Amino acid sequence: MKAMSTRLPEVVIFDPNVFGDERGFFQETWNRRTFADLGYDLDFVQDNHSRSSRGVLRGLHYQRTRPQGKLVRVVRGSAFDVAVDLRRGSPHFGQWMGVVLSGENHRMLWVPPGFGHGFLSLEDGTDLLYKCTDFYVPEDEAAIRWDDQDIGIEWPLDDIEPTVSPKDRDAVRFRDAQTYP
Template sequence: MNIIKTAIPGVLIIEPKVFGDERGFFLESWSAKTFRDAGLDLAFVQDNHSRSSRGVLRGMHYQRPNPQGKLVRVTAGAVYDVAVDMRASSPTFGKWVGVELSAANKRMLWVPEGMAHGFLCLEDGTDFLYKCTSPYDPANEHSLLWSDPEVGIEWPLGDIMPQLSAKDVAGKPLKEAVTFP
């Protein structure tokens, strides 16, 4: 696999080896040994799968305490996936990185603990899968405001009017958000 570093240390784009022929393709989306050999010694406790329509924006979510690391990918459709550094002591605190993940490009994104995470669905019928290092803990979930001008995420909205949950509409701007040390 090919691992691409991003502007936020620890957030990684992962391109798996894809073997294809006229019948289709095969890829290994997770192997503890392969990831460990690449320096990512991860233990996952939960898998999640969501399906969304074009224009659905989910995020920017994180848990504190009980933070989750997430290995995310798309198996149908496409998203613009974003991670924001919520670690107050980090030199990249409040900075964001975004990448398109799609069924076509087969890329994955590793979002380590201490990040807010979210995505904008770019196509109808998008299936988004993620492996998590900690269980979902709704009592300790927080939402960073997806449109906070201080963070300045450049969502590729084009003609899309984002569809948001009530929780995401009520997200906190960075200056009011719960952060990590």
């Protein structure tokens, strides 16, 4: 497995070894020792699975007092996955990075605690799976508008009119959001 840096130093793209032949493929998606050897000693407590139609945009989500680290991958379809630094003390505060994850490229994205997360489904039936370092706590959940101009995410919308939930449509602006120290 290779770890690839991004413009946000703590956010990492993992490119796993994929062994394929005419029968299909095999890949190891999580091995505590492999990740620890790469410098990521992670402890996951929850796995989530999201299926979305083309044009569904989810995010930008985070938990206010119990931040979750997320190891994200797409097993079917494709998504533009985004992380936003929400740590006021960071030199990258308010900056974002995005990457296409797909069932074809097998890549995974590490979104550390202290970052907001969102994605745009680029195909119908996109299955996104992610491992979390802390439990989901509904009363701790927060969201920042996906189209906030202060963050300026360049979503690959092309001809897509994004479908967002009422919660995401009514999310606060970045400047009004509760962020991390």
